[in-house]
Amino acid sequence: MNISVHEACHSLEAPGALLRRRGGSPDGLVAYVRAxxxxxxxxxxxxxxxxxxxxxxxxxxxxxxWNERPEWRREGMLRALLPVQAVPIFSDGAGSLYGLDLSSGAAGPAVYFFDHGDLFERPRWAAGSSLAYLLLLLGRxxxxxxxxxxxxxxRSIDPDIESCPRAPPIWRAG
Known part of the structure; x- marks a missing residue:
């Protein structure tokens, strides 16, 4: 079963597990990150x-x-994982990052955990076979x-987590 990011967000919103930001332009943000x-x-x-x-x-x-005024734009952590072909999506609160894979070229790339102790040199373990599944896993x-x-x-939430190509799931990562 595949689930979209929209569906995952909707299912997390009802029990209050998802917090949305206020304001801002998603069109401008998307164009900025795309560039x-x-x-x-x-x-x-x-x-x-x-x-x-x-x-x-x-x-x-x-x-x-992102802000419509270019001098107010900051990339922040966005570039932290680009050398390892990933985009940071979430912080674990302790300095490590969850990053969306850019190397696969797939329509629904996997998400990996990047440990700050490794200086983000490689994905440590597979965190979700897609961004939507990662959202559900973080919510649980x-x-x-x-x-x-x-x-x-x-596996009960993300049946494909064991087939992520760049790293094994956490229980096999050692």
Missing amino acids: LLGDQMPADLEAFYREGVEAVGDFRAILPK YDHAIAEGCPAGWE
């Missing part, structure tokens, strides 16, 4: 920006600061820990 990425913007990334996601649970979205993360879910619980 920074050299017109190679995955459809899921565009959909994410258009949804206006600010946070899922305790995970804060990473967005470039605190509950999974509180309930003591076993390693691999992520």
Whole structure:
């Protein structure tokens, strides 16, 4: 079953797991990021920006600061993962990043966890087979820990997480 970023956001909004940012122009933000990425913007990334996601649970979205005045634009963390062909999507709150893969060229690229301890040199583990599945997994993360879910619980939400090409899922990452 495939799910869109829009559907994932909608399902997280009802129980209050998703926080949206206020204001701003998604059209301007999308155009700005598209230009920074050299017109190679995955459809899921565009959909994410258009949804206006600010946070899922305790995970804060990473967005470039965009304003219609060019002198007020800041790329922030956007370039942090470009050397490893990824775009940061969320922070874990401790300095590490979740990044959307840019190397696959696929319509729905996977999302990986990049550890700040590795200086973001490579993806440490697969965090979701798509951005939509990552959203659902982040929305369930605190509950999974509180309930003591076993390693691999992520498969119940994201059945394709084990087939991400750049890194294994967390329970196999070692």
